Amino acid sequence: MNKLEKFYNILIVGVGGQGVITLGKFFQEYAFYQPKIIKFAAIESRGVSQREGSVFASIRYLVSNNSPKNNYENKDGDLDDKSIFFSGNPPKGQIHLMIALEFFEFLRNANYCHPQGIVLLNLQQIFPKSAVKQKIEISQETNSYLQQIRDALPNLRIISQNYSEMLNKQIKKSSNGHLNSYMLSQLLDVNISLFPAHILKEAFNNFFS
Amino acid sequence: MKYHLSHPKELFISDLNGSRILTGNEAFVRGLFEANVQFLATYPGTPASEIGDLWEWYADENPEIFYDLSVNETIAFEAAVGAAWSGVRAAVSFKHLGMNLISDALHAVMYSGIDGKRKAGLVILCGGDPDINSSTNAVDIRLFSYHSQLPILEPSSIQECKDIVKDAFNLSEMIDLPVMIYFPSQIAHASGVVNISEVKIELISKLKRKFQKNPEKLLNAIHWAKKNQSMLYSKIFKLAHGYYKLKSHDLRWEIKGKNTSILTKNRIIINEPLQDSESIDNLNKVEDQVSFEREPILVGFIGSGLGWSLIEELSLRVSVDFPRLRLKLTYPFPIEAILNFIEQFEPELLVIVEDLEPFLEKEIQEILYQIPVFIPIIGKKSFPRVGVLTPDIIHNILANPLVIQDETFFFQEFQDHLIEPSSSLNHIASQIPVREPTFCPGCSHRNVFYSLRKAVNLYYKKTGKEPIFGGDIGCYTMSMSKPYETMDWLICMGAGVGIANGVSHIIDPDKQHVIAMVGDSTFFHSGIHGIINLIKNKVDVLVVILDNFYCAMTGHQQSPSTPLQYQNNSKISTGIVFSIVEIVQSLGDVFIQKMDGYSIKLMQNQFYKLFSKPGVKIALVQAECALQKSRRKNKIKSLFSKQKLTYLSISEDCTKCDECFRILGCTAIQERSERYYIDINRCLGDECASCLEICPNSAIQITHIIKEMNNNE
Numbered sequence: 052m053n054k055l056e057k058f059y060n061i062l063i064v065g066v067g068g069q070g071v072i073t074l075g076k077f078f079q080e081y082a083f084y085q086p087k088i089i090k091f092a093a094i095e096s097r098g099v100s101q102r103e104g105s106v107f108a109s110i111r112y113l114v115s116n117n118s119p120k121n122n123y124e125n126k127d128g129d130l131d132d133k134s135i136f137f138s139g140n141p142p143k144g145q146i147h148l149m150i151a152l153e154f155f156e157f158l159r160n161a162n163y164c165h166p167q168g169i170v171l172l173n174l175q176q177i178f179p180k181s182a183v184k185q186k187i188e189i190s191q192e193t194n195s196y197l198q199q200i201r202d203a204l205p206n207l208r209i210i211s212q213n214y215s216e217m218l219n220k221q222i223k224k225s226s227n228g229h230l231n232s233y234m235l236s237q238l239l240d241v242n243i244s245l246f247p248a249h250i251l252k253e254a255f256n257n258f259f260s
Numbered sequence: 261m262k263y264h265l266s267h268p269k270e271l272f273i274s275d276l277n278g279s280r281i282l283t284g285n286e287a288f289v290r291g292l293f294e295a296n297v298q299f300l301a302t303y304p305g306t307p308a309s310e311i312g313d314l315w316e317w318y319a320d321e322n323p324e325i326f327y328d329l330s331v332n333e334t335i336a337f338e339a340a341v342g343a344a345w346s347g348v349r350a351a352v353s354f355k356h357l358g359m360n361l362i363s364d365a366l367h368a369v370m371y372s373g374i375d376g377k378r379k380a381g382l383v384i385l386c387g388g389d390p391d392i393n394s395s396t397n398a399v400d401i402r403l404f405s406y407h408s409q410l411p412i413l414e415p416s417s418i419q420e421c422k423d424i425v426k427d428a429f430n431l432s433e434m435i436d437l438p439v440m441i442y443f444p445s446q447i448a449h450a451s452g453v454v455n456i457s458e459v460k461i462e463l464i465s466k467l468k469r470k471f472q473k474n475p476e477k478l479l480n481a482i483h484w485a486k487k488n489q490s491m492l493y494s495k496i497f498k499l500a501h502g503y504y505k506l507k508s509h510d511l512r513w514e515i516k517g518k519n520t521s522i523l524t525k526n527r528i529i530i531n532e533p534l535q536d537s538e539s540i541d542n543l544n545k546v547e548d549q550v551s552f553e554r555e556p557i558l559v560g561f562i563g564s565g566l567g568w569s570l571i572e573e574l575s576l577r578v579s580v581d582f583p584r585l586r587l588k589l590t591y592p593f594p595i596e597a598i599l600n601f602i603e604q605f606e607p608e609l610l611v612i613v614e615d616l617e618p619f620l621e622k623e624i625q626e627i628l629y630q631i632p633v634f635i636p637i638i639g640k641k642s643f644p645r646v647g648v649l650t651p652d653i654i655h656n657i658l659a660n661p662l663v664i665q666d667e668t669f670f671f672q673e674f675q676d677h678l679i680e681p682s683s684s685l686n687h688i689a690s691q692i693p694v695r696e697p698t699f700c701p702g703c704s705h706r707n708v709f710y711s712l713r714k715a716v717n718l719y720y721k722k723t724g725k726e727p728i729f730g731g732d733i734g735c736y737t738m739s740m741s742k743p744y745e746t747m748d749w750l751i752c753m754g755a756g757v758g759i760a761n762g763v764s765h766i767i768d769p770d771k772q773h774v775i776a777m778v779g780d781s782t783f784f785h786s787g788i789h790g791i792i793n794l795i796k797n798k799v800d801v802l803v804v805i806l807d808n809f810y811c812a813m814t815g816h817q818q819s820p821s822t823p824l825q826y827q828n829n830s831k832i833s834t835g836i837v838f839s840i841v842e843i844v845q846s847l848g849d850v851f852i853q854k855m856d857g858y859s860i861k862l863m864q865n866q867f868y869k870l871f872s873k874p875g876v877k878i879a880l881v882q883a884e885c886a887l888q889k890s891r892r893k894n895k896i897k898s899l900f901s902k903q904k905l906t907y908l909s910i911s912e913d914c915t916k917c918d919e920c921f922r923i924l925g926c927t928a929i930q931e932r933s934e935r936y937y938i939d940i941n942r943c944l945g946d947e948c949a950s951c952l953e954i955c956p957n958s959a960i961q962i963t964h965i966i967k968e969m970n971n972n973e
Binding site for chain 2: 066067068075076079080082083090091092093094095096097102103104105135136137138139140142143144145155156158159160161162163164177178179180181182192196199200202203204216257258
């Protein structure tokens with residue numbers, strides 16, 4: 052890897068049926084919109100859609116810090132997939148952006164967060180039906196867990212809301228909506244250099260149109 | 261523009277140019293298309309299920325293309341063999357467990373081989389599940405090649421998933437043998453950019469297709485079989501030793517790295533003996549008792565498939581372009597590859613990265629022994645045999661003390677770049693309970709196992725007879741988890757009934773009773789044989805056949821019992837429906853109780869009555885998969901501007917008795933601010949309403965709304 056290149060790792064976590072995989076696909080497409088992204092590798096868990104299992108989508112960008120090379124202008128928009136190999140598996144402690152669509156899945160995966168990373172966290176809790184008996188003790192500890200995460204990673208930026216409730220209010224007022232695209236739209240306000248608003252908006256509109 | 265496929269049919273456009281984001285499975289299918297394959301047979305299984313689903317679109321539009329969604333993997337493999345022997349390029353796809361089934365046919369087919377001169381190669385696409393995410397075991401199917409001699413190719417990227425298919429057919433036709441492409445789920449379900457260019461599709465027309473008689477080759481008996489066996493060994497020997505004129509050695513292996521790119525071996529010397537409680541693994545605690553000696557070392561890394569992408573990433577992580585050998589052909593092991601690698605770099609140590617068994621490692625050890633040369637190996641004695649390897653796992657092991665040939669050392673560069681998450685974060689992760697997958701909202705299986713659990717509990721209370729549940733593979737497997745816990749074993753397709761047979765012979769019927777499960781697709785796959793055996797033996801077993809009309813677990817593929825009106829409007833819709841009732845009735849005097857999966861209390865009574873009936877009795881629960889039913893109805897609804905929607909909600913009368921939330925365990929019922937509520941985005945009120953039936957406090961309300969829909973939404 053050239054010194055002017057580095058990884059930018061994204062991990063989306065949630066529960067089957069919340070739209071994790073679709074969000075993962077959005078970030079795969081985004082690689083074509085952001086000229087700084089040279090290549091990506093992605094992997095996702097499958098088979099528990101609608102079934103309340105843990106789901107993740109991992110997207111790893113290889114990013115150039117050099118003068119941006121617009122992939123659209125390069126050989127019909129090809130991203131080169133032949134010269135560099137790397138795994139789509141999320142590396143622990145190296146996730147720069149985590150989108151957690153469910154609270155417990157964030158706790159389960161917090162050890163993947165980069166110390167200076169960003170987390171967009173939905174505070175909604177969907178407790179596993181298979182472990183309902185443990186619910187009381189775990190729920191009582193949730194604030195303590197969150198504090199332990201803040202202690203361990205003081206520079207981790209956690210942007211948290213109950214986005215599910217906010218979305219439900221919005222649905223009641225106007226039209227349909229999905230948690231994944233709703234949370235993604237919140238990223239516009241987060242100010243991440245790899246996701247400038249104009250590129251993010253263009254990719255968002257094209258993907259969800 | 262969108263870079264994902266807008267429709268599966270895009271995979272079959274010959275003049276498609278540019279980049280697309282494909283999954284591994286999509287790339288394989290594009291590869292099959294570009295390789296002019298005309299016949300694909302399959303039995304669905306994660307992670308390979310989508311290959312057949314996608315191919316169906318091609319077969320549906322082109323009369324020269326064939327698709328066989330077979331009843332099991334053996335039947336699929338045999339069909340593909342027949343197609344290849346009749347003059348077209350043929351492929352078969354299945355998951356690793358299918359390899360166990362085809363094993364019998366495979367060994368003899370390897371003796372016979374295929375006819376490469378006719379350009380009628382045969383490729384097996386076999387998915388693996390080393391992490392056991394959706395299988396009952398992680399069997400390393402590469403080991404089959406030790407005895408079957410089946411050549412194996414392994415792709416390392418999504419681009420290669422496409423490109424390797426053509427290579428596999430070329431190889432198959434060059435050596436007159438079937439060739440396997442092996443890929444774990446981490447490749448099948450990964451996504452990446454695939455560069456696609458225009459291809460010329462040349463299919464073999466019906467006029468030119470013909471079964472070519474060749475008794476000496478195809479009859480594996482007496483002297484012919486021995487002759488074929490010798491020929492097979494000869495072909496494999498030649499392939500291993502590079503006798504075949506392949507286009508380039510790139511098909512078999514690749515070497516990267518520089519012999520100046522060394523790592524630093526940081527040797528640990530123990531100055532004072534460590535106490536029993538002390539471990540060299542924790543250097544911070546014993547640093548006063550040890551000293552370190554650094555020396556440069558040239559290390560060669562070897563891997564294939566997914567292991568290769570791990571090695572490449574490790575090289576990027578530590579910024580050392582160390583020597584590395586990538587094997588694309590992993591059986592037979594290309595001997596030249598290891599000889600060239602050792603000659604070129606003279607590595608002092610080898611690191612071999614592979615999932616599961618030490619397959620490459622044993623081959624390499626043997627070659628080194630025969631040269632002879634001694635090079636220590638870091639392989640399966642250091643890396644786990646359980647689970648899928650990741651860059652983090654390998655990185656961590658190389659950064660910490662390793663004991664090789666009486667030396668204890670670690671690699672300084674790996675330790676320098678090691679990032680270990682805080683132990684408190686790991687502790688939190690370990691506290692969060694595993695989210696065991698359960699049934700989808702609206703699923704009739706939930707009702708079946710809710711009813712069954714209630715019925716067996718009551719029967720136990722009345723008779724003292726303990727229920728024994730024979731589990732099988734399908735959506736109903738999820739009944740093994742809480743709150744149902746109606747599964748005592750889970751082994752393989754058909755073993756729910758098969759093992760129940762032996763159990764029922766041995767147990768005391770006054771103390772225990774046996775309930776065996778099987779799904780509709782599993783019934784045809786291998787369950788029927790076990791049922792025949794039960795009936796033959798006249799044993800006391802209740803067989804619950806859960807017929808949801810599809811192979812739902814793997815993506816709603818059609819099953820032989822899919823009713824005509826629900827069959828896909830495609831080529832595989834033969835217009836034939838196999839009636840499970842009629843098949844079972846034809847087996848002899850068996851009591852069959854038909855059940856409706858949405859009548860919970862009725863099912864409970866029916867189960868209870870069946871327990872006391874002697875002999876084999878069948879409970880046939882028929883209810884269409886709720887997801888599929890809902891999708892089908894939504895398509896029709898979307899044609900109308902006004903839609904009738906059904907909503908279920910929980911009223912203030914709810915006492916939180918847990919009957920719906922925990923005991924029925926519907927995932928659409930959630931808790932918020934100490935109250936239960938029904939998530940309208942997940943509830944399939946139109947199809948289910950089971951919570952309404954079981955609520956003892958009548959606290960579930962049903963509302964029908966006519967809503968004006970904006971169809972552009």
